Amino acid sequence: TRFLVLSQKPAERTGKDKTSIMLSVKDKVGALYELLRPFASSGVNLTKIESRPSRRKAWEYIFFIDCEGHVDEDRVKKALTELKSRCLFLKILGSYPAHS
Template identity: 55%
Template structure:
């Protein structure tokens, strides 16, 4: 949040997950590792094919790290993309193990510039508030009043600040539009902190 960069594009890509190991044999696997998000996307498949406690499932920092670990430990398998097969000389134990066949992941492109309005834009912002009755309603009211459609809202607790939260918001429109500026200006007077993360063309 402190970095002086902007979201300047987004892309949604279809993601397929693979179970990879040195031998490619399921019977050799004693532990499975991957990034928490990747493991969450194939949780049911793993539970049905490798039930605990016979096989451990552990989080690591990234799918790349998981593949690196599997490349040196024959008892370990990684959940990763097919690219890891060539990069780390691994074998495929199972393909397309994601629970949802329409497994789509949204990626954001970060840069140092603000794209110009395209006519089909999205704006992302983050703000923090105290935990008070009706606070979220007061935060969102300026958007409804200016007829701005919200496409996403998520909350996260602030570290080391009990009862204070960060809200991440996506809305339709560009920060260069007067109605968006008006709503954000109104919001500034109601919250503890606000930052526009970027306005960018809607992805496909």
């Protein structure tokens, strides 16, 4: 089951949040490893990673990633900043309270 949360303003930090992003990278050896490294070096735990074929180009994939933490937390900001330089495309879908 998947859920979509819509809000006119970003969710505030609760201390137990998740952040969802979507991104794409060049199709090359080690691309997935390069995506995961910024999370590990920043101490951010991934809770989901899923790939879907892109509609734009053959053999291009979009990755959907959920991680623990809020986009306003320093460790999450650090990971996303480092990740941005490794991606063709990166979109932060948002942060939200994690279900307990």
